[in-house]
Amino acid sequence: MDKDRVRNLIITGMGSTNGGSVYLAKIDGNGTVTGDLECAVFTVNGRAHMHGSVKANSAEINGTITIEGDLIAESIKLTGRAIVKGKCEAEKFKVNGRFEMDALNAGNIQVTLHGGSSVVAEIGGEWIEIRKPRGIAVTKLLNALSIPPFDKLKAQTIEGDDIYLEYTMAEVVRGSNVSIGPGCEIELVEYKTKLDLHKDSKVSRSTQI
Structure with missing residues (x-):
């Protein structure tokens, strides 16, 4: 995914947004994303509620996350709590x-x-x-x-x-x-x-x- 050609998704504090295809998806605080999300880098520091599936190259979660769909990534690192309503697939x-x-x-x-x-x-x-x-x-x-x-x-x-x-x-x-x-x-x-x-x-x- 070419980071110069796609948008980033950033939530700082408290907020919500739609999913889609982005290079960087970062939530610092308490965020909600509606729809499926595809990105190269997925980072959560705090709390996140994903109303859809998440597909990423790398996913790092520090805090708490709920994913209503699947979580698929090359690398997943979690410190905290994760609830994934679907399946989880990764290399690491x-x-x-x-x-x-x-x-x-x-x-x-x-x-x-x-x-x-x-x-x-x-x-x-x-x-x-x-x-x-x-x-x-x-x-x-x-x-x-x-x-x-x-x-x-x-x-x-x-x-x-x-x-x-x-x-x-x-x-x-x-x-x-x-x-x-x-x-x-x-x-x-x-x-x-x-x-x-x-x-x-x-x-x-x-x-x-």
């Missing part, structure tokens, strides 16, 4: 916080759990890591955003090549190399090569496929 998906969505599909998925339960029906990826917080800096930032400490992730199916899970509740986990860390409750694990199971987690059944 990195979250410090909480999210709710129908389906998540990404090559590289890295989730640090904060702020209550995260809920997603299906997760698919090549490399999947879900864990509790590490370090003080991230915790301080989330506290500043009024997001409480980490909780669990709840999913129906998690499928990938290399999987590491902490504090996750799932019906089925399926992968090549699967590591179940602390705080997990899994009904069925299907693995091809290796399964590691933490003593503080519960797996009802496991099978090598």
Whole structure:
């Protein structure tokens, strides 16, 4: 997308606007966008309500966002909370916080759990890591955003090549190399090569496929 030939979408403070095709979409404050949005760079600092789908090269969200449609980007970085009513697709998906969505599909998925339960029906990826917080800096930032400490992730199916899970509740986990860390409750694990199971987690059944 040629940034010299398309407009930018900027909301500072409180405001609303229509979607469309732009180079930069930036919300600093509390913004509402009506309709689908397509952009190269999507940035939110504060709160955003998107009445449509969002498609971007890169998406960075610091705060809270609700997307009534899909979220599709090459790279997604979230610090805070996201509610996506549709599916989420990315090459890289990195979250410090909480999210709710129908389906998540990404090559590289890295989730640090904060702020209550995260809920997603299906997760698919090549490399999947879900864990509790590490370090003080991230915790301080989330506290500043009024997001409480980490909780669990709840999913129906998690499928990938290399999987590491902490504090996750799932019906089925399926992968090549699967590591179940602390705080997990899994009904069925299907693995091809290796399964590691933490003593503080519960797996009802496991099978090598």
